[in-house]
Amino acid sequence: MSTPRLLVIQPDETDPPATLGDWLTDAGAQLDIRRAWTVEIPDNLDGYQGLVCLGGGMNAEEDDTHPWLADIRRLLASAAHGGTPVLGVCLGAQLLASATGGRVTKADKGPEVGGYLIAKKDAAWTDPLFAELPLMPDVFHFHADVITSLPPSAVLLASSPKYPNQAYRLGGCAYGIQFHIETTVEIAQAWAHDSPEMAETAKPGTFDAANLTELHADLAETWRPFAARFVQLAAGDLQPATPPPNRTLPLA
Template identity: 35%
Template sequence: MATQRIRVLELRHAEVETPGAYSTALDELADVETVRAWREPLPDKMTGFDAIIVMGGPMGVGDADAIPWIASEIVFLRDAVAVGIPVWGVCLGSQLLAAALGADVFRGDVPEIGVREVTLNSDGIADPVWGATPSAAFETVQWHFDTFALPAGATLLAGSALYPNQLFRYGNSYGVQFHLEAGGALIRRWLHGESRNEVEAAIGRAAVDRFADDAANAEALTAPLSAAVMRRWLASVATHRPAG
């Protein structure tokens, strides 16, 4: 009997902020329905999917007054977790998940942008999804101005030199602050127009000029690691979803 494919809802917040290298595992194991939050409504019911992937975006939780769908999505994620639907939140997605779990999300002291090192702690090394990482410390793309407090009941798995809360687990849900899925090609797509101007103002033109090349160089590790952790998470989703 063929293995039943996992039904995944992708919540996208900008057209260019795709699942990137996570797609290797998603294409193998899942059927993905994408909802573009800026123009499409959230599903009415918590049925029809087994897991949710929440991608990044240029906005923040603090923009909820100006962007109405942010508050709606936080409530949606809170309801999903409450009924046992696992969530994988990336960058903005991790912040939305943290907010849904009752944690504060706020502007960080400094932007963290570029290819930076993230280090798993002992819980991260023991984690069933992230424990397969070849090394506890690895370089990955960062692109965020905001950060979050660790939600009550969550387990911190990794941090960086600038931001201690980089990766957490809550039940079978994960908040991933960094962009493991982003390689050089995706960063080049992101560095267009106002996005490039904003990043140049934050880290300088020379660092921005290196950014995509640094991301491309990191892909030898980040691309297979993205596929590996996503496969493990999807396998866990398949194991724990209700029969039927």
Template identity: 35%
Template structure:
């Protein structure tokens, strides 16, 4: 039985990338979330002692922009501690990239340019049976909004899905740790704040499609986040 006060620590990097639908969906899985806005100067813990899991959200900065964003280094250190300790972790977009770097991999600008829009879930055989990602169906579509991608994965990582261009879409980073390049936590109002005019046609098209289809898309995204909540509250170790 999960403790009544089970909480997830959610690290946020900027105002325009809030936890969004992550909060109600994890609450439906029986967990509560404590959001730590690291960009506002709040100190990150060295490890988790009062939380059952860690979620690290996306952001517009790169995973190694430590000089301009000084909380990224302690965020990577916290991720390392959580994954090494076998505690549940989910990295979303930048969070996935931070975990990749923290655990020994590499991240770089996407050689084909920025990705904006809905892409199909394209699992590997491992992704079809993984404790987290098996809840997604190959007909599901996921919102990608990123400029960087994981180019070298940590040695122990297992690819769970690849986007149509071959880049990593989802990865298992440890016994109870995952990274996803897409954004299962957003709605069109959040994504509106990400439009920068650098790729106006792609941005407008992606935003329009998300706004018109989000009622259709959200059930699959909710299944994924609620499944993470279930795994986060499970006391037993997961299968390798």
């Protein structure tokens, strides 16, 4: 397998690549991590074989206080249109949706916080990245905004009872996941400390070290192979999905 070079955009200092970064490099990828509040976002993906966009505490269109978000959206839209493999995580998924015709709003049923199960949709069983996941994989949530409308071209891959748009694909290889797979116990506890009003909406004991350790072991079992498949996709060793007919991405 070749060594794909991935551009990893970190929109917020509180959400580094962490475990996901380790999984990607362990699978053979070379990472170029750009902390968006300190450096310019590239205009294009020349020299890169994939794009990863991480999470953050801001809204996907909060450009007035986080002006780099507009540049991230433009790059995500360009990647999705151009057929470059993309993985958007939580805020990254919201930015991808916003950039390609979807809608992101405040969560009308309250924040979604803690460890939960999501359910695969029918389309996931033939998807290159999602097919090998279990029917109901473990995820970690920490968000107060949601994707209320997917882009018109999106294929829904996973849902939950509270908020249905948990994972989706655009075209053959641009993915958004509304949950976190990159966290560590320490990161999750730091978020709870910094956002106590959100943490209080979780089940009792969610942020206890023992419970988080068990959850993150489950996350690793499921999502480490997922990250490896994304690297294979970027390297050209895994074929992209075949998009449904008559579905095109809207212009950004």
